[in-house]
Amino acid sequence: MQKQETLTKNQKIILDLIEKSDQPLKAYSILFDVKKKGINAPLQVYRALNKLVKIGKIHKIESRNAFIACKNSKCQIAKATVFSICESCEDVTEIHDHKLSEHLRDFKDNKGMKYNKYNLEFFGLCKKCI
Amino acid sequence: MQKQETLTKNQKIILDLIEKSDQPLKAYSILFDVKKKGINAPLQVYRALNKLVKIGKIHKIESRNAFIACKNSKCQIAKATVFSICESCEDVTEIHDHKLSEHLRDFKDNKGMKYNKYNLEFFGLCKKCI
DNA sequence: TAACACTGTGTAATAATATAACATATTTAA
DNA sequence: TTAAATATGTTATATTATTACACAGTGTTA
Numbered sequence: 001m002q003k004q005e006t007l008t009k010n011q012k013i014i015l016d017l018i019e020k021s022d023q024p025l026k027a028y029s030i031l032f033d034v035k036k037k038g039i040n041a042p043l044q045v046y047r048a049l050n051k052l053v054k055i056g057k058i059h060k061i062e063s064r065n066a067f068i069a070c071k072n073s074k075c076q077i078a079k080a081t082v083f084s085i086c087e088s089c090e091d092v093t094e095i096h097d098h099k100l101s102e103h104l105r106d107f108k109d110n111k112g113m114k115y116n117k118y119n120l121e122f123f124g125l126c127k128k129c130i
Numbered sequence: 131m132q133k134q135e136t137l138t139k140n141q142k143i144i145l146d147l148i149e150k151s152d153q154p155l156k157a158y159s160i161l162f163d164v165k166k167k168g169i170n171a172p173l174q175v176y177r178a179l180n181k182l183v184k185i186g187k188i189h190k191i192e193s194r195n196a197f198i199a200c201k202n203s204k205c206q207i208a209k210a211t212v213f214s215i216c217e218s219c220e221d222v223t224e225i226h227d228h229k230l231s232e233h234l235r236d237f238k239d240n241k242g243m244k245y246n247k248y249n250l251e252f253f254g255l256c257k258k259c260i
Numbered sequence: 261t262a263a264c265a266c267t268g269t270g271t272a273a274t275a276a277t278a279t280a281a282c283a284t285a286t287t288t289a290a
Numbered sequence: 291t292t293a294a295a296t297a298t299g300t301t302a303t304a305t306t307a308t309t310a311c312a313c314a315g316t317g318t319t320a
Contacts, residue, residue, distance in 0.1 A: 008267090008268065008269085009268095009269095010268085010269080011268095026305085026306085027305095027306065028305070028306075040270080041270070041271065041272085042306085042307070042308090043269095043270085043271085043272095043307085043308075043309095044269075044270075044271095046306090046307065046308080047268075047269085051268090062192040062193045062251070063192045063249065065277095065305085065306065065307095084239055084241070084243050084245070086243070087247075093239075095239055097239070100233070100237060103230070103233050107227070107230060107252070109214055109223075109225055109227070109252075111214070111223065111256070111257065112256075112257045113214050113252075113254050113255070113256050113257065114254045114255050114260055115214070115252045115253065115254035116253065116254050116255075117217075117252070117253040117254065118250060118251060118252045118253065119193065119250070119251050119253075120234075120248065120249070120250040120251075121192070121248065121249050121250075122237070122239075122243075122245045122247070122248045123245065123246065123247040123249075124243050124244045124245035124246050124247065125243070125244050125246075126241070126243050127241065127243065130244055138286095138296090138297060138298085139297095139298095140297080141297090156276085156277085157276090157277065157278080158276065158277075169299095170299080170300080171299070171300065171301085172277085172278070172279090173278085173279075173280090173298095173299085173300085173301095174298075174299070174300095176277090176278065176279075177297075177298085178297095181296095181297090195277065195278095195306095
């Protein structure tokens with residue numbers, strides 16, 4: 001069981017917006033969209049985004065500087081993310097593959113490093129774009 | 131056998147610099163360092179970086195917006211990269227793990243997507259920082 | 261209750277990362 | 291030897307993200 005986070009007003013507004021989109025949103029496009037709700041400055045957006053990432057409600061697509069909601073409602077996994085990204089249409093999908101997750105979770109390098117997180121991004125062409 | 135790329139002057143200058151560092155360098159720190167060699171503008175740096183990434187001589191650490199040389203001299207693998215990143219000292223190491231590479235290379239999602247590239251970043255604490 | 265830590269807010273300014281647009285030069289290939 | 295492709299140099303600008311400061315709310319804890 002995990003502590004149920006209570007979101008603040010700004011965090012809710014921004015999470016709502018991201019959850020309504022099935023594709024990643026960029027910080028300044030979020031800013032544009034939430035101006036009508038009284039969020040005026042980049043920092044207000046980034047603060048909310050950082051918090052939402054931290055608690056696993058959204059993930060950052062590092063190669064795209066964009067943020068996508070985690071569809072896995074029970075997801076506490078801010079720490080183990082896998083995405084597929086179409087380089088043509090930029091469609092992004094989060095991948096939940098048990099075997100792959102296991103493999104990555106159990107991965108040990110030869111340097112004695114202790115991992116607590118990973119992010120994997122696959123690139124290619126989606127069905128539509130092939 | 132692969133076509134041996136001939137690098138231009140700017141590309142060589144920037145590759146040299148990155149190869150001399152065992153840690154990732156950021157574009158504007160590269161710019162600062164190569165100003166004495168007559169490279170004056172961000173775009174000159176980014177153009178060289180993009181080319182070097184494309185031919186696999188360097189890799190971009192997406193989560194850090196930084197560039198590291200590929201130590202694997204035979205590396206044609208701009209397309210399959212794995213890194214370990216220490217979140218305390220920011221030490222970055224490229225990982226070459228045959229079994230892991232195989233697993234990732236062979237990964238198929240359930241959406242019929244055709245992958246041609248992936249990037250995996252592990253985060254944690256290195257030996258020194260534990 | 262007051263003192264404190266902690267987290268969040270709002271605002272302005274600025275830093276850091278990256279690309280567009282244009283004119284020109286060099287290299288490669290037909 | 292012309293055309294296509296790639297690279298250069300420069301200026302300006304777009305995009306992404308943080309610093310710094312003043313203050314407000316919430317929950318200890320003493």
